Amino acid sequence: MGKLEGKVAFITGAARGQGRSHAVRLAAEGADIIAVDICGQIDSVPYPMATPDDLAETVKEVEGLDRRIFARQADVRDEAGLKAAFEAGVAELGPVDIVLANAGIAPLSRHEEHSAWQDVIDVNLTGVFNTVETAIPSMIERGQGGAIVLTSSTAGINGIGGPSRGGLGYAAAKHGVVGLMRVYANNLAPHRIRVTTVHPTGVRTPMVVNDAMGEFLAQDPSLSNAMANALPVDMVEAVDISNAIVWLVSDDARYVTGITVPVDAGFTNKK
Amino acid sequence: MAGRVEGKVAFVTGAARGQGRSHAIRLAEEGADIIAIDIAGQVDSVPYAMATPDDLAQTVKEVEALDRRIVATQADVRDYGAVKAALDDGVAQLGRLDIVAANAGIFSFGKADVLEEQTWQDMIDVNLTGVWHAAKAAIPHLKAGGRGGSIVLTSSTAGLMPFENMAHYTSAKHGVVGLMRVLAVELAPDFIRANSVHPTSVNTDMIQNAATYELFAPDLAPEQRTKEVLGERFQTLNALPIKWVEPRDISNAVLFLASDEARYITGVTLPVDAGSLLK
Numbered sequence: 001m002g003k004l005e006g007k008v009a010f011i012t013g014a015a016r017g018q019g020r021s022h023a024v025r026l027a028a029e030g031a032d033i034i035a036v037d038i039c040g041q042i043d044s045v046p047y048p049m050a051t052p053d054d055l056a057e058t059v060k061e062v063e064g065l066d067r068r069i070f071a072r073q074a075d076v077r078d079e080a081g082l083k084a085a086f087e088a089g090v091a092e093l094g095p096v097d098i099v100l101a102n103a104g105i106a107p108l109s110r111h112e113e114h115s116a117w118q119d120v121i122d123v124n125l126t127g128v129f130n131t132v133e134t135a136i137p138s139m140i141e142r143g144q145g146g147a148i149v150l151t152s153s154t155a156g157i158n159g160i161g162g163p164s165r166g167g168l169g170y171a172a173a174k175h176g177v178v179g180l181m182r183v184y185a186n187n188l189a190p191h192r193i194r195v196t197t198v199h200p201t202g203v204r205t206p207m208v209v210n211d212a213m214g215e216f217l218a219q220d221p222s223l224s225n226a227m228a229n230a231l232p233v234d235m236v237e238a239v240d241i242s243n244a245i246v247w248l249v250s251d252d253a254r255y256v257t258g259i260t261v262p263v264d265a266g267f268t269n270k271k
Numbered sequence: 272m273a274g275r276v277e278g279k280v281a282f283v284t285g286a287a288r289g290q291g292r293s294h295a296i297r298l299a300e301e302g303a304d305i306i307a308i309d310i311a312g313q314v315d316s317v318p319y320a321m322a323t324p325d326d327l328a329q330t331v332k333e334v335e336a337l338d339r340r341i342v343a344t345q346a347d348v349r350d351y352g353a354v355k356a357a358l359d360d361g362v363a364q365l366g367r368l369d370i371v372a373a374n375a376g377i378f379s380f381g382k383a384d385v386l387e388e389q390t391w392q393d394m395i396d397v398n399l400t401g402v403w404h405a406a407k408a409a410i411p412h413l414k415a416g417g418r419g420g421s422i423v424l425t426s427s428t429a430g431l432m433p434f435e436n437m438a439h440y441t442s443a444k445h446g447v448v449g450l451m452r453v454l455a456v457e458l459a460p461d462f463i464r465a466n467s468v469h470p471t472s473v474n475t476d477m478i479q480n481a482a483t484y485e486l487f488a489p490d491l492a493p494e495q496r497t498k499e500v501l502g503e504r505f506q507t508l509n510a511l512p513i514k515w516v517e518p519r520d521i522s523n524a525v526l527f528l529a530s531d532e533a534r535y536i537t538g539v540t541l542p543v544d545a546g547s548l549l550k
Contacts, residue, residue: 182549185510185546185549186510186546186549186550189510189511189512189545189546189550190512192511192512194511194546201535230455230456230459230537230538231459231462231464231535231537232459232460232462233535236535240534240535243532243533244532244533244536246532247523247527247532252523252524252526252527253523253524253527253543254520255471255511255513255516255520255543255544255545256524256542256543256544257510257511257545257546257549258510258542258544258546258548258549259541259542259544259548259549261536261539261541262536262538262539263533263535263536264535264536265535265537266455266456266459266464266537266538268538268539269452269455269456269537269538269539270455270456270459270538
């Protein structure tokens with residue numbers, strides 16, 4: 001008997017990386033999944049982003065666990081498209097208990113576009129806001145509580161990111177997500193909807209493990225979390241973030257709200 | 272189906288009742304054997320009745336009912352020799368150590384300018400030095416295992432924010448955070464993790480007593496200070512509409528941190544506080 005039997009989770013950025021891992025891990029605990037992803041490229045992002053095939057693979061893995069999944073291509077910057085995807089998912093799977101605002105980009109490049117700042121604010125902060133705003137009216141109306149986890153970063157607590165527009169924007173957005181979480185946690189507490197953030201150190205996913213990121217970190221190794229993790233591990237796995245999220249959204253954490261949870265191999269504490 | 276801490280051994284201080292008993296049971300439910308200590312006696316400056324040897328025996332009974340092994344010893348965390356002897360004996364019997372729940376704690380109150388010397392000292396000795404003693408005794412055993420480990424220190428919301436009338440408790444609980452942070456850095460190369468949990472009010476004998484009721488409802492006559500009325504007062508501390516959390520809610524956090532699900536979580540303060548720090 002899984003910890004999330006009968007629950008429905010709305011997950012953004014679910015085509016691959018951490019998002020896919022969350023979809024699979026929550027499904028393994030008994031949840032059904034509404035999965036969205038842009039499945040497309042943003043110009044200022046120097047590594048290849050997810051594709052429709054990636055989202056299809058997530059669907060395959062969730063269905064392989066005998067859970068239901070509704071997947072749709074949607075851009076978290078597009079309020080109308082996000083709302084349509086959410087409502088279609090709810091129509092098929094039922095009301096949502098869990099929201100994972102995970103979709104994010106890291107437009108960090110030695111030859112960055114000017115748009116890197118605005119793009120990362122739009123996806124990593126406004127996209128998170130859009131995701132929560134889309135989901136909470138129905139959760140509040142349903143009156144059965146729920147749990148929301150926003151994906152921040154060590155860059156949401158620490159002063160890391162370097163001088164580029166993308167790096168500064170990434171830190172600003174990830175810090176901003178914490179502010180959102182705190183206000184949402186206070187606002188939604190009377191409705192028993194819990195809100196928290198997770199703060200990964202570098203995670204072994206396509207966002208980090210790619211030529212562009214490798215080149216970017218080579219120019220300034222101090223930007224790499226891997227150098228400063230306290231535990232002797234260069235990167236954590238996506239499942240480590242998923243495991244923290246499973247605990248947070250389950251009844252095991254029924255009274256946990258308004259907190260930041262680093263899953264960061266001791267990076268933040270060491271600074 | 273293997274438990275989440277199957278085959279591991281956990282050292283729990285303050286295990287006779289309350290949160291400590293709950294941790295022992297929860298970890299045992301998930302497959303761990305337990306080394307348990309408790310003063311099982313009174314500290315003079317503490318204004319409520321503390322645990323007894325019968326309480327510790329009850330914890331033993333409940334762990335054994337889960338078909339797990341437990342070595343329980345009456346020991347005061349202020350006495351390093353006693354802590355070490357009890358833990359060494361437990362490890363000798365159970366074969367290893369993986370988890371430490373440094374939970375033993377006391378509560379008393381008074382304004383900072385009028386706290387008695389002994390009241391302050393007892394609080395630091397139990398709630399801070401006692402926590403260090405548990406970690407100090409455990410570290411050689413954790414290192415000897417070569418498998419890493421997980422140390423969870425029980426702090427409080429008072430470890431991260433101020434509370435009037437408990438400067439000594441607040442100082443000790445803040446101090447536990449400092450200790451945790453250093454342990455996390457010192458022990459990281461051995462993959463031994465250290466984190467702190469920060470409960471809001473927990474439904475145990477530490478709060479459900481006449482002295483604590485007086486602290487939270489000094490404006491009411493003693494006969495008006497019922498559990499129901501006090502519950503309303505405690506609820507105002509929390510963002511979620513609840514009076515207090517249950518010991519098991521803290522145990523679930525301890526279990527998560529002790530397990531491999533949290534294998535890369537270290538140096539973290541983890542409130543289980545119904546949003547009270549944020550309110």
